[in-house]
Amino acid sequence: MSESGVRWVEVDEHVGLVTDILTGLGAPEEAARWQAQVLLEGDLRGHPSHGLRRIEVLAGRIRRGLAVPDAKPRLEWRTPAALAVDGQRGLGPPTAARAVDALLERLVDTGVAVAAIRDTNHLGMLAPYVERLAADGVVGLATTTSEALVHPWGGIPAMVGTNPLAVAVPSEEEPVVLDMATGEVSMGKVLDHEARGEPLPQGSVVDARGVPTSDPAEAVKGAISPFGGAKGYALAVTLEVLVASLTGTALGRDVRGTLDATDHCNKGDVLLAIDPAAFGQDDRGPLQRFVEELRSCPVAPGHERVTVPGDRARERRRACLGQGAVPIAEVTWERAVAWATEVGASPGVPRGEEP
Amino acid sequence: MSESGVRWVEVDEHVGLVTDILTGLGAPEEAARWQAQVLLEGDLRGHPSHGLRRIEVLAGRIRRGLAVPDAKPRLEWRTPAALAVDGQRGLGPPTAARAVDALLERLVDTGVAVAAIRDTNHLGMLAPYVERLAADGVVGLATTTSEALVHPWGGIPAMVGTNPLAVAVPSEEEPVVLDMATGEVSMGKVLDHEARGEPLPQGSVVDARGVPTSDPAEAVKGAISPFGGAKGYALAVTLEVLVASLTGTALGRDVRGTLDATDHCNKGDVLLAIDPAAFGQDDRGPLQRFVEELRSCPVAPGHERVTVPGDRARERRRACLGQGAVPIAEVTWERAVAWATEVGASPGVPRGEEP
Numbered sequence: 001m002s003e004s005g006v007r008w009v010e011v012d013e014h015v016g017l018v019t020d021i022l023t024g025l026g027a028p029e030e031a032a033r034w035q036a037q038v039l040l041e042g043d044l045r046g047h048p049s050h051g052l053r054r055i056e057v058l059a060g061r062i063r064r065g066l067a068v069p070d071a072k073p074r075l076e077w078r079t080p081a082a083l084a085v086d087g088q089r090g091l092g093p094p095t096a097a098r099a100v101d102a103l104l105e106r107l108v109d110t111g112v113a114v115a116a117i118r119d120t121n122h123l124g125m126l127a128p129y130v131e132r133l134a135a136d137g138v139v140g141l142a143t144t145t146s147e148a149l150v151h152p153w154g155g156i157p158a159m160v161g162t163n164p165l166a167v168a169v170p171s172e173e174e175p176v177v178l179d180m181a182t183g184e185v186s187m188g189k190v191l192d193h194e195a196r197g198e199p200l201p202q203g204s205v206v207d208a209r210g211v212p213t214s215d216p217a218e219a220v221k222g223a224i225s226p227f228g229g230a231k232g233y234a235l236a237v238t239l240e241v242l243v244a245s246l247t248g249t250a251l252g253r254d255v256r257g258t259l260d261a262t263d264h265c266n267k268g269d270v271l272l273a274i275d276p277a278a279f280g281q282d283d284r285g286p287l288q289r290f291v292e293e294l295r296s297c298p299v300a301p302g303h304e305r306v307t308v309p310g311d312r313a314r315e316r317r318r319a320c321l322g323q324g325a326v327p328i329a330e331v332t333w334e335r336a337v338a339w340a341t342e343v344g345a346s347p348g349v350p351r352g353e354e355p
Numbered sequence: 356m357s358e359s360g361v362r363w364v365e366v367d368e369h370v371g372l373v374t375d376i377l378t379g380l381g382a383p384e385e386a387a388r389w390q391a392q393v394l395l396e397g398d399l400r401g402h403p404s405h406g407l408r409r410i411e412v413l414a415g416r417i418r419r420g421l422a423v424p425d426a427k428p429r430l431e432w433r434t435p436a437a438l439a440v441d442g443q444r445g446l447g448p449p450t451a452a453r454a455v456d457a458l459l460e461r462l463v464d465t466g467v468a469v470a471a472i473r474d475t476n477h478l479g480m481l482a483p484y485v486e487r488l489a490a491d492g493v494v495g496l497a498t499t500t501s502e503a504l505v506h507p508w509g510g511i512p513a514m515v516g517t518n519p520l521a522v523a524v525p526s527e528e529e530p531v532v533l534d535m536a537t538g539e540v541s542m543g544k545v546l547d548h549e550a551r552g553e554p555l556p557q558g559s560v561v562d563a564r565g566v567p568t569s570d571p572a573e574a575v576k577g578a579i580s581p582f583g584g585a586k587g588y589a590l591a592v593t594l595e596v597l598v599a600s601l602t603g604t605a606l607g608r609d610v611r612g613t614l615d616a617t618d619h620c621n622k623g624d625v626l627l628a629i630d631p632a633a634f635g636q637d638d639r640g641p642l643q644r645f646v647e648e649l650r651s652c653p654v655a656p657g658h659e660r661v662t663v664p665g666d667r668a669r670e671r672r673r674a675c676l677g678q679g680a681v682p683i684a685e686v687t688w689e690r691a692v693a694w695a696t697e698v699g700a701s702p703g704v705p706r707g708e709e710p
Contacts, residue, residue: 078465078634080466081435110437111436111469114467124588152661154655154661156652172598180586210654211654211655227584238664241531245636246631248636248638251644251645252645278433278434279471281602286606291596292367294515298511299511301566306507306509307509309592
């Protein structure tokens with residue numbers, strides 16, 4: 001249960017620590033729990049860059065007034081299907097969760113609805129939001145802008161966000177869940193590899209002159225490459241302008257506030273919900289058979305198996321939940337505990353459902 | 356103006372020939388012109404696989420009753436924002452054009468609307484539909500399923516469509532226009548390279564054992580690789596299940612009817628329209644500045660310039676329109692003329708706006 005520099009933390013302890021830090025900083029219990037659950041999901045799914053590691057920047061943002069833990073987001077239905085959300089600088093997860101609830105309620109009438117969210121903090125992993133829609137039988141799509149870390153195809157400097165796209169489509173059993181960034185690697189991975197002196201896959205990053213490299217130290221001075229070359233770049237730019245055009249938020253190098261504790265968070269988020277039943281479609285049998293056929297497809301040399309989007313994250317998540325614990329870098333844990341101590345919470349004490 | 360095996364065809368002549376063939380086969384003038392314009396767009400943008408080359412299969416489909424040129428699509432608003440379209444086996448372009456019109460009309464009230472289209476023939480390039488939405492200041496998204504030509508990531512046989520995604524986002528000047536298939540190459544390109552005995556880029560196709568190859572003859576027995584590896588595969592599958600779940604159409608290897616003249620066309624199409632004004636957003640200045648900044652970005656070694664999605668297709672299109680002609684493979688032209696002769700039209704005679 002242990003690796004060098006990694007500690008297995010009980011799930012309740014993880015959630016409890018984040019909740020304590022945030023309530024200690026003035027967050028209402030419910031908002032703190034939403035944020036804690038989303039950070040837990042990052043760690044459960046093997047994306048520590050979206051896990052507990054984020055609490056330090058988030059706590060720093062709250063301290064500086066850049067994130068307002070007890071903010072009350074303003075939700076305005078400007079048309080029957082268009083929801084404009086002003087997060088009032090609040091925490092991302094409770095803001096987005098309220099938008100998801102509003103979309104689900106509205107779908108009963110409209111079948112289709114979109115939320116354009118601005119002025120909220122980092123949402124964390126997007127999969128949980130679209131999974132929540134899919135759990136209600138609804139197709140969910142989420143995308144967001146982020147700091148410019150990716151170079152344009154053929155260009156040198158980082159000018160485009162790692163703009164993730166998440167889509168969940170309900171099936172008979174587990175939904176199909178896409179959740180991917182449009183960069184070839186994450187900046188978290190670049191920094192991890194730099195710390196360990198380990199090379200990155202060739203083609204995933206460029207140096208400051210725009211030349212592909214595998215040296216993470218050069219990549220830090222350069223940029224992340226878009227996944228899939230010209231097509232991936234085109235998708236990343238398209239998501240960037242789509243989000244900005246619906247939310248009126250920043251673009252390119254002007255985007256700030258999800259990785260730093262110094263700037264207003266001016267990225268945007270878009271959530272889209274479509275109910276297949278609104279189109280008269282409710283038979284999920286063919287979709288279920290298709291994904292099963294994919295999973296049992298003959299495997300190519302050099303590969304182990306064929307999966308469907310969402311499979312790997314779900315397996316990793318279940319494995320952790322099965323043992324009730326999640327792997328956290330020691331340094332991440334120590335910093336979180338230090339924050340808990342600083343805000344006067346009792347660090348590391350497991351909490352039940354009720355405080 | 357000429358290359359070996361290629362003829363420059365006047366734009367009016369191209370449109371006239373297709374219109375003649377289709378009206379000769381029973382299509383109303385307006386439907387025939389929609390179809391002709393969409394095939395022209397394929398050739399103008401440098402995608403002959405979506406150009407005049409398609410007329411042969413389409414004419415064959417009409418002859419066999421698989422495409423009904425005078426079909427009247429049924430459009431049903433099942434909720435204020437959900438439009439179900441039954442194409443009644445009609446031509447794809449006039450069906451989709453009617454759906455776009457209906458979406459635009461509805462957006463005035465709802466700001467967001469989705470059309471789920473089934474039982475129509477191949478739509479052709481998707482960019483023209485989303486560009487039409489963008490011309491009205493609206494964000495457009497289009498996606499469609501297609502025959503299984505792409506192998507799953509880690510799998511051997513072709514089981515996923517080349518499922519294209521098109522998105523247009525209005526700017527102050529030209530919109531940003533994504534229009535890409537999720538396969539690394541098109542089957543048209545594979546067949547072209549096979550005919551010319553020219554290798555394909557390594558990584559773009561696999562042979563019948565699932566091993567990457569550059570030999571197009573091996574690829575024909577194998578499959579096309581998804582663009583961008585595991586992420587591109589995940590996107591392709593997600594689009595496939597998204598379209599099928601909203602339209603109730605076929606999945607994977609069951610998809611037929613866009614490349615053959617033997618089977619009912621059972622793919623689906625989804626169009627999504629979102630009006631930024633519905634969210635109170637109408638300032639396109641920042642978006643315009645962002646795309647200009649991308650275009651003037653410092654260029655990486657080995658590249659010529661940085662473009663924005665839509666730039667290259669637009670340039671190619673304008674260059675052709677500037678000289679009023681489009682390059683067509685001789686064999687494609689001859690086959691189209693043969694069809695015109697067979698259906699009793701006068702092949703190759705330029706036509707004005709009115710017949």
